[in-house]
Amino acid sequence: QNVTNVKLTNPDDAPIISKHIYGHFAEHLGRCIYGGFYVGEDSDIPNTNGVRNDVIKALKELKVPNLRWPGGCFADTYHWRDGIGPKEDRPEMVNRWWGGVTEDNSFGTHDFLNLCEVLEAEPYLAANVGSSTVQEFTEYIQYVTHPDGSPMADLRKKNGREKPWSIGFWGVGNEMWGCGGNMTPEYYANIYRQYATFMSDWTNSHGMYRVASGANVADYHWTEVLMREIPKSLIEGVALHSYSFVTWSKKGSATGFNEAQYFSTMETALKMDELIKKHTEIMDKYDPEHKVDLIVDEWGGWYEVEEGTNPGFLYQQNTMRDAMIAGTTLNIFNNWAHRVKMANLAQTINVLQAVILTEDEKMLLTPTYHVMKMYNVHHDAKLLPVEFESPKYEFEGKSLPSISISASKDKNNVVHISLVNIDASKENTVELDVEALGFKKAEGQILVSKKLQDHNTFDNPKNIVPELFKDFKIKKGKLSVTLPPFSVVVLESK
Ligand code: AHR
Numbered sequence: 001q002n003v004t005n006v007k008l009t010n011p012d013d014a015p016i017i018s019k020h021i022y023g024h025f026a027e028h029l030g031r032c033i034y035g036g037f038y039v040g041e042d043s044d045i046p047n048t049n050g051v052r053n054d055v056i057k058a059l060k061e062l063k064v065p066n067l068r069w070p071g072g073c074f075a076d077t078y079h080w081r082d083g084i085g086p087k088e089d090r091p092e093m094v095n096r097w098w099g100g101v102t103e104d105n106s107f108g109t110h111d112f113l114n115l116c117e118v119l120e121a122e123p124y125l126a127a128n129v130g131s132s133t134v135q136e137f138t139e140y141i142q143y144v145t146h147p148d149g150s151p152m153a154d155l156r157k158k159n160g161r162e163k164p165w166s167i168g169f170w171g172v173g174n175e176m177w178g179c180g181g182n183m184t185p186e187y188y189a190n191i192y193r194q195y196a197t198f199m200s201d202w203t204n205s206h207g208m209y210r211v212a213s214g215a216n217v218a219d220y221h222w223t224e225v226l227m228r229e230i231p232k233s234l235i236e237g238v239a240l241h242s243y244s245f246v247t248w249s250k251k252g253s254a255t256g257f258n259e260a261q262y263f264s265t266m267e268t269a270l271k272m273d274e275l276i277k278k279h280t281e282i283m284d285k286y287d288p289e290h291k292v293d294l295i296v297d298e299w300g301g302w303y304e305v306e307e308g309t310n311p312g313f314l315y316q317q318n319t320m321r322d323a324m325i326a327g328t329t330l331n332i333f334n335n336w337a338h339r340v341k342m343a344n345l346a347q348t349i350n351v352l353q354a355v356i357l358t359e360d361e362k363m364l365l366t367p368t369y370h371v372m373k374m375y376n377v378h379h380d381a382k383l384l385p386v387e388f389e390s391p392k393y394e395f396e397g398k399s400l401p402s403i404s405i406s407a408s409k410d411k412n413n414v415v416h417i418s419l420v421n422i423d424a425s426k427e428n429t430v431e432l433d434v435e436a437l438g439f440k441k442a443e444g445q446i447l448v449s450k451k452l453q454d455h456n457t458f459d460n461p462k463n464i465v466p467e468l469f470k471d472f473k474i475k476k477g478k479l480s481v482t483l484p485p486f487s488v489v490v491l492e493s494k
Contacts, residue, residue, distance in 0.1 A: 002391050002426075002428060002429065003429045003430070003431050003480075004388055004389070004390060004391055004403055004428065004429070004430045004431065005388060005431050005433075006386055006387070006388040006405060006430055006431065006432040006433070007386065007387040007388065007433060008384055008385075008386055008407055008417075008432050008433060008434060008436075008437065009384065009385050009386075009387070009436075010384055010409065010436060010437065011385065014382055014383045014384065014385060015337040015338040015382075015383050016337065016380055016381070016382055016383070017333075017334050017337040017378045017379070017380065017381055017382075017383050017408055018337065018340075018341045018342060018380065019063075019065040019376075019379035019380045020065050020066050020122070020168075020341060020342035020343070021330070021333045021334065021337070021340060021341070021342060021343045021378075022063075022064075022065055022330070022343070022372060022375065022376060022378075022379060023064070023065055023066040023067065023068065023124065023297075023342055023343055023344040023345070024059075024064050024066070024067050024068070024121075024344060024345055024347070024348045024355070025067070025068040025069075025072070025297065025298065025344040025345060025346050025347045025348060026067055026068065026069050026070075026112075026347060026348045026349070027069070027070060027071045027072035027073075027074050027075075027098075027346075027347055027351065028070050028071065028072075028074045028078070028095060028098070028103055028107075029071070029072060029074060029095075029097075029098040029313070029314060029347065029351050030098060030099065030310065030312070030313025030314055030315055030350060030351050031313060031315065031349070031350040031351070031358070032347050032348060032349050032350055032351040032354075033070075033107050034106075034107065035350065035358060036052075036055070036348070036349030036350045036351075036356070036358055037051050037052065037055055037107070037115070037348075037349060038050050038051055038052075038106070038107045038111065039051075039052055040106065044361070045360075045361050048118065049111065049114060049115075050106075050107070050111065051111070051115050051118075052358070052363070054363045055349065055356060055358070055363065056115075056118060056119065058355075058356055058363070058365060058369070059119050059121075059348075059356075060118075060119060060120070061373065062355065062369065062372060062373050062376065063373075063376045063379065064119050064121045065121060065122065065379065066121050066122040066123070066124050066168055066169065066342065066344070067112075067115075067116055067119065067121045067122075067123060067124060067348070068124040068126055068169075068171070068297055068344045069112050069123070069124070069125065069126065070112070070126065071126055071174055072097075072126070072174060072298075072346075072347075073097040073098070073174065073175065073178075073179035073180070074095060074097060074098065075126040075127065075128055075171070075173070075174045075180075076128050076129060076130030076131055076132075076173060076174055076175075076179060076180045076181065077093070077095075077096060077097070077128070077130070077131055078128050079093075079128065079132070079136065080108075080109055080127075080128075080136070080140045080143070081136075082105045082108070083105045083107070083108020083109050083111075084108055084109055084110065084143075084155075084156075084159050085159055087105075087106050090104065090105040090106065090108070091105065092104050092105065093105065097179060097312075098312045098313065098314075099310050099311075099312030099313055100312065101312075109143075109144065110159065110160070110161055113144065113165040113167075114161075116165075117165070122166075122167075122168025122169065123165065123166075123167050123168055123169075124168060124169040124170075124171065124211075124297070124342075124344070125140075125144075125167055125169070125170055125171065126171035126173075126174050127140060127170060127171060127172065127173070128173070129172055129173030129176065129180065129181070129191060129192075129195055129213075130173055130174075130176065130179070130180040130181040131181075134194060134195055134198050137195055137198070137199070138198045138199065139152050141167075141170070141199060141200070141201065141202070142202065143155060143156050144156070144164060144165050144167060145164045145165065145166075145167060145201050145202045145203045145204065146164060146202040146203070147163075147164050147202060147203055150202075164202065164203045166203065166204060167201065167204065168209060169209045169211055169237070169295075169342070170199065170208065170209065170210050170211065171211045171213065171239070171297070172192055172195050172196060172199075172210055172211065172212055172213060173188070173191075173192075173195075173213040174213050175213060175216070175241065176188040176191075176213040177213075177215075177216055177219065177222060178216065180213055185221060185222045185224075185225035185226060186225055186229070188212075188213065188226075189225055189226055189229035189230055190229070192212050192213075192226070192230055192234075192235075193229070193230060193231070193234060196210050196230075196234040196235065197234065208236070209236045209237065210234065210235055210236050210237070211236065211237040211238070211239055211295050211297065211342075212226050212230060212235055212237070212238045212239065213239055214226070214238045214239030214240045214241065214295070214297075215239075215240050215241070215279065216241055216242075217240075217241070217242045217271075217275065218275060218278070220278055220279065220282060223238060223240075223279050223282045223283065224282050226238055227282055227283055227285070227286035227287060227292070228286055232287060232291045232292065235292055236291075236292065236293065237292060237293040237294070237295040237341065237342065238283070238292055238293075238294060238295065239295045239296070239297045239298075240275065240276075240279055240294060240295070240296050240297075241296070241297070241298040241299070242268075242271070242272060242275055242296070242298075242299055243268075243298070243299065243300060243301070243302040243346070243352075244265050244266075244268040244269035244299075244300065244301045244302065244325050245264075245265060245268060245301065245302045245303065246261045246264045246265055246303075247264065251302060251303045251304050252303055252304060253303060253304055254301075254303040254304065254306065254316035254317040254318070254319065255317045255319055255453050255455060256453070257303075257321065257452075257453065259395060259424050259452075260395070260396065262321055262424060262452055263393075263395045263396075263398065263400070263424075265301060265321060265325070266321075266324060266325070266328070266393075266400055266422055267398075267400060269301070269324070269325045269328055269329060270328060270332075270400060270401070270404075272296075272299070272328075272329055272332045272333075273332045273335075273336075276294065276296075276332065276333075276336045276339070276340060279294060280294060280336070280339045283339065290338070290339065293339065293340070293341035293342065294336075294339045294340045294341070295340075295341065295342045295343070296333065296340060296342075296343040296344070297342065297343065297344040298344060298346045299329060299343060299344070299345060299346060300322075300325065300345050300346045300347075300352050300353030300368075301316075301318075301321065301322050301325050301352065301353045302314075302316075302352055302353075303316045304316070313350075313351070314347075314351045314352050315350050315351065316352060316353075316354075317357075317455050318353060318354060318357070318366035318367055318368050318455055318456075319367065319452060319453050319454060319455040320367055320447075320448075320449050320451070320452045320453070320454055320455075320464065320486050321452055321453075321486075322353050322366065322367055322368045323367035323368060323370070323371050323447055323464075323486075323488055324420060324422045324486055324488075325353065325368075326345070326353070326367075326368045326371040326372060326375075326488075327371050327375075327404065327418065327420035327447075327488040328404040328420050328422060330371070330372070330375050330378075330406070330418070331404045331405060331406040331418060331420065332404070332406075334378055334383060334406035334408065334418075335383070335385070335386070335406050337383045338383075345368070345372070353368055354366060354368070355368050355369035355372060356369060357456075357458075359458050362458045362461075363461075364456045364457070364458055364461035365456065365461070366455070366456060367447060367449075367455065367456070367464045370447050370464070370465060370466050371447060371488050373466075374418070374445055374447065374466055374488065374490045375418055375490065377408075377410065377414075377416040377490065377492065378406070378408045378416060378418070380410075380411075381408035381409055381410040381411070381416065382408055382409045382410075383406070383407075383408055384407040384408055384409055384415065384437075386405045386406065386407055388403070388405065388430075390402060390403040390404075391403060391428055393422055393423040393424070393426075395424070400422065402421055402422055402423040402426070402428055403419065403420070403421055403422075403428055403430060403483070404419070404420040404422070405417065405418065405419050405420075405430070406418050409437075414492060414493055415434070415437050415439060415492070415493035416490060416491065416492050416493075417432065417479075417490070417491045418488070418489070418490045418491075419481060419483055419488070419489045419490075419491070420483075420487070420488050420489075421483035421484065421485060421486065421487050422486060423485050423486070424452060424485055424486060425485050426485055427482055427483060427484050427485060428482070428483050429480060429481065429482045429483070430480070430481045430482075430483065431478055431479070431480045431481075432478070432479045432480075432481070433477060433478060433479075434474065434477060434478070434479045434493075435476075435477030435478075437493065439474075439493035439494065440474055441474065441493070441494035442472065442474060442479065442491045442492060442493055442494055443468075443491070443492050443494055444468070444469035444470070444472060444481075444489055444490065444491040444492070445466045445467065445468065445469055445489070445490050446466065446467055446468075446469035446471075446484075446487055446488065446489045447464065447465075447466050447467075447487065447488045447489075448467070448484050448486070448487040448488075449463070449464050449486075452486050469489050469491075471483075471484075472491065479491070
């Protein structure tokens, strides 16, 4: 039997895994906001200020640490003033990137920020740079964060919100190399400097957290230019976007895929490790003191839309393949916790690798939801670095590491280990040396199913749910775990 030996260490200087690595993303795209989050106060679907109660409950249980809004590409077309004040007076606009549908602006800044308060999630506002002005941007900041006695604070109060909101993060444009304005990095670096100069948070005691629109996948030149040209006093985070797919031009079905397509998808998902390594090397060169964080504010699986749905709405099902993407990607982020401080799965509801799907009054939790929930034990816990040589998942002459692991110790000294076996047909046994960590008992949960293509449906929403996991033993300081094919396991020390 194939046994992988894993060295688990507990160095004093190991980083804390920021809970913000487990962030989410909600864009005005397809049915993410409308029908997903927001149904309006007059809906028959039970809601709080227009937001579905079932969604609020599920996201609270998930412990969503931050939520990015309103885009995506939509962000650089969005004019915040269109989404404030009485709903009946709000102007309409065309959502040019996503299906060309008319946006009525009924879900705006107040709705979003109040929702974040309910979810106890930090808002991550992606502000318009591509089709806006410095003045529009700074007035927006003043509107949401200025306490009192300023023109924008007065306007906010007139619209029913007395206190300013606390804004965790500000995105300065999105995908400025593409839908944000097709800019060169040199041009954007200058624009960024201009916008960032005028950004001041009027209430936040920890100051402004500004995220520069980052590279597309392996565009290392983009990161190089931003890190070189933007003074460290003007930037707190630099972004990176990377999606997983079979190939960009032939994405294939979300559920009707074969093993070759699964293998290719995992190949792009596991690339995340190399991407972070290389972007981090550039960041280290210009920022050896780690003042700037790497923010992977869009990641996840991207397939063809479900049959009969609007191609501009990016609605796709979510299978065990997505659970594999989530489990391995989150392990990669955990293991890079010293530089990756935030990430946002694209997107929360009904779009791309969603954690929730809705259909009228029905709602289901996807396998990705369950993985993210199983992993939330890592939030703000201390990383326990792992070292091991993974066995290979071989397919048609190519291979990938089949095992992915990350571990952490929380403030109560409880150890959590998350393990993924992506192999489509082989089980794998992993042996971890836990002697130094001093625990003799553990409990576990597993997410697994018969077929990779399995998923939850509105008729069978609990087809895939986490189960109690017992296929492990601890003997003489060694924890031995047997992972079935395409499974995700999280163990907790007792
Ligand atoms: O998440 C969908 C889209 O993907 C976003 O709007 C954009 O930023 C990216 O290209």
